[in-house]
Amino acid sequence: MxxxxxxxxxxxxxxxxxxxxxxxxxxxxxxxxxVAREEAIFEQEQEAHSFFLLLxxxxxxxxxxxxxxxxxxxxxxxxxxxxxxxxxxxxxxxASAIAAADCVxxxxxxxxxxxxxxxxPSFGANTxxxxxxxxxxxxxxxxxxxxxxxEQRVARALLRLVKQTGKKxxxxxxxxxxxxxxxxxxxxxxxLHTVSRLLTAWEERGLVRSGRQKVAVxxxxxxxxxxxxxxxxx
Amino acid sequence: MxxxxxxxxxxxxxxxxxxxxxxxxxxxxxxxxxVAREEAIFEQEQEAHSFFLLLxxxxxxxxxxxxxxxxxxxxxxxxxxxxxxxxxxxxxxxASAIAAADCVxxxxxxxxxxxxxxxxPSFGANTxxxxxxxxxxxxxxxxxxxxxxxEQRVARALLRLVKQTGKKxxxxxxxxxxxxxxxxxxxxxxxLHTVSRLLTAWEERGLVRSGRQKVAVxxxxxxxxxxxxxxxxx
DNA sequence: CGCCTGCTTGAATCCATTCAAGTCGGGTGG
DNA sequence: CCACCCGACTTGAATGGATTCAAGCAGGCG
Numbered sequence: 001m002x003x004x005x006x007x008x009x010x011x012x013x014x015x016x017x018x019x020x021x022x023x024x025x026x027x028x029x030x031x032x033x034x035v036a037r038e039e040a041i042f043e044q045e046q047e048a049h050s051f052f053l054l055l056x057x058x059x060x061x062x063x064x065x066x067x068x069x070x071x072x073x074x075x076x077x078x079x080x081x082x083x084x085x086x087x088x089x090x091x092x093x094x095a096s097a098i099a100a101a102d103c104v105x106x107x108x109x110x111x112x113x114x115x116x117x118x119x120x121p122s123f124g125a126n127t128x129x130x131x132x133x134x135x136x137x138x139x140x141x142x143x144x145x146x147x148x149x150x151e152q153r154v155a156r157a158l159l160r161l162v163k164q165t166g167k168k169x170x171x172x173x174x175x176x177x178x179x180x181x182x183x184x185x186x187x188x189x190x191x192l193h194t195v196s197r198l199l200t201a202w203e204e205r206g207l208v209r210s211g212r213q214k215v216a217v218x219x220x221x222x223x224x225x226x227x228x229x230x231x232x233x234x
Numbered sequence: 235m236x237x238x239x240x241x242x243x244x245x246x247x248x249x250x251x252x253x254x255x256x257x258x259x260x261x262x263x264x265x266x267x268x269v270a271r272e273e274a275i276f277e278q279e280q281e282a283h284s285f286f287l288l289l290x291x292x293x294x295x296x297x298x299x300x301x302x303x304x305x306x307x308x309x310x311x312x313x314x315x316x317x318x319x320x321x322x323x324x325x326x327x328x329a330s331a332i333a334a335a336d337c338v339x340x341x342x343x344x345x346x347x348x349x350x351x352x353x354x355p356s357f358g359a360n361t362x363x364x365x366x367x368x369x370x371x372x373x374x375x376x377x378x379x380x381x382x383x384x385e386q387r388v389a390r391a392l393l394r395l396v397k398q399t400g401k402k403x404x405x406x407x408x409x410x411x412x413x414x415x416x417x418x419x420x421x422x423x424x425x426l427h428t429v430s431r432l433l434t435a436w437e438e439r440g441l442v443r444s445g446r447q448k449v450a451v452x453x454x455x456x457x458x459x460x461x462x463x464x465x466x467x468x
Numbered sequence: 469c470g471c472c473t474g475c476t477t478g479a480a481t482c483c484a485t486t487c488a489a490g491t492c493g494g495g496t497g498g
Numbered sequence: 499c500c501a502c503c504c505g506a507c508t509t510g511a512a513t514g515g516a517t518t519c520a521a522g523c524a525g526g527c528g
Contacts, residue, residue, distance in 0.1 A: 063373065063377050065377060065381050067381075067463075069381045071376065071377050071380045071381060073373055073376065087362075087366065088363075088366030088367075088369065088370065089363050089366055089367075090366075090370075094370060094373065095373075128321075128362050128365070129322075129323050131362070131365055131366060131369060132321065132322030132323055132324075132365060133322070133323075134369055135322065135365060135368055135369045135372060136322065136324075136328060138369060138372035138373055138375075138376060139297065139307055139328065139329075139372055141372075141376050142305065142307065142372060142375050142376055142379065143297055143299060143305050145376065145379035145380060145423060146305045146379060146420075146422075146423030147299050147301075147303045147305060147423065149515075149516090150515080150516065151515095180473095180474065180475085181474075181475065181476095182474080182475095186380075188380075189379060189380030189381065190516075190517085191516080191517060191518085192474085192475080193475095193476085193477085193516090193517075193518080194515090194516060194517075196474095196475060196476060196477085197476085197477080197516095199475095200475095200476075200477090211475095211525090212473090212474060212475070212524085212525065212526080213474075229301075383483075383484090384483080384484065385483095414505095414506065414507085415506075415507065415508095416506080416507095424484075424485085425484080425485060425486085426506085426507080427484090427485075427486080427507095427508085427509085428483095428484060428485075430506095430507060430508060430509085431484095431508085431509080433507095434507095434508075434509090445493095445507095446492085446493065446494080446505095446506060446507070447506075
């Protein structure tokens with residue numbers, strides 16, 4: 001009577017190296033849910049009742065400061081875990097997760113986390129590896145914020161998104177979900193005005209094409225040079 | 235013939251919950267070393283031959299960009315692990331560790347990491363908890379860099395250092411190791427000039443006292459209000 | 469068709485950096 | 499022991515990158 005087939009998750013990194021029987025056991029406790037665009041999957045400060053796997057769509061992870069400013073910490077792509085507060089020994093979510101596009105998500109009760117980690121060692125190990133990777137990403141981001149100017153940071157942010165979700169179109173590599181100037185600003189610690197000016201300048205130079213909630217990169221290599229500060233201003 | 239007694243480490247967080255016999259076994263593989271001020275314990279990009287525990291002193295963890303700019307990622311205090319690249323699944327150190335003061339350090343061959351994690355589960359769990367905590371710290375730092383101005387970031391950096399290493403003196407809470415304007419600049423993504431101006435301004439207001447490679451906080455609470463942007467400019 | 473939300477674009481402002489001297493202090497070598 | 503010298507620090511002035519302020523535009527959804 002299981003509606004969830006193990007082929008859904010068998011090939012995803014978090015479940016690598018797990019026996020088929022174990023996958024089934026894990027799926028028995030999962031429930032799947034659909035989340036509409038711009039809806040929250042979980043919210044910052046809320047008690048961490050569940051942890052999640054993104055099957056389809058794209059999710060942005062957002063932290064809000066006490067003063068109400070928002071920062072986009074990362075985007076989640078299909079196959080990634082999210083809301084793994086339990087693995088960090090937390091009782092509440094440290095950030096909010098918002099569907100950037102319509103999403104399909106699996107959810108497990110947070111109470112199961114210790115069982116999973118104990119009974120399925122490779123799942124535990126994979127999760128810790130994820131945490132380790134995210135720590136390195138976060139450090140890289142700190143370095144970036146500390147040493148680079150806005151133009152370079154925005155260029156890098158676009159390159160990251162394109163690498164993660166880029167889809168070939170006649171306009172170039174298109175970021176595969178609606179993304180606003182404001183979103184990009186919140187990823188890079190700047191304002192939507194500055195992002196807008198940069199995008200129009202780049203469009204004139206033929207590096208990108210963009211429109212309402214859409215950005216495509218035409219010349220990834222040139223944008224990369226710009227991110228490195230190695231592209232002549234002309 | 236062991237020169238290392240388990241009382242050295244028994245009460246430290248990474249070894250919490252471990253049996254005395256296990257502590258002894260762990261110490262059998264450790265070698266201790268003295269590191270003079272400004273000497274490196276390990277270097278970025280270098281193969282990760284060992285992981286370390288700081289017994290005494292203070293260490294700054296520094297990342298250098300390809301362009302040669304340096305960013306201080308964090309300071310390590312006694313009782314903390316460092317150089318745990320293996321726990322992140324890395325073969326090389328992601329940063330350099332420099333003794334900010336004379337240090338006493340324990341070192342284990344990196345090859346032992348998998349054994350330790352497998353044979354001493356609570357040690358493994360404690361380490362992963364550390365990684366989780368550092369991930370949260372790193373995210374907090376990203377938020378800070380993205381949303382706050384230099385003055386607030388410097389104030390926060392001082393408060394963190396004072397909390398971590400503050401020592402009561404007649405000048406106030408003194409940061410317990412030599413720290414230059416340049417160091418503070420590299421923690422906060424600014425220049426030594428700006429840090430210098432801020433410190434002199436704060437000194438005139440009676441918030442801090444500082445001198446050559448030394449900073450003491452006189453009014454932690456007022457500095458905190460300033461970090462929150464809630465202290466009148468006058 | 470109208471409106472709301474996202475986007476653009478000038479102009480003014482400002483925070484911090486950069487440039488440029490110069491001072492201070494402490495440790496070292498003569 | 500003192501003089502010197504180097505590294506840390508201070509401080510003014512000029513510059514500039516990015517934000518803030520202020521309008522106005524446009525495109526898609528209801």
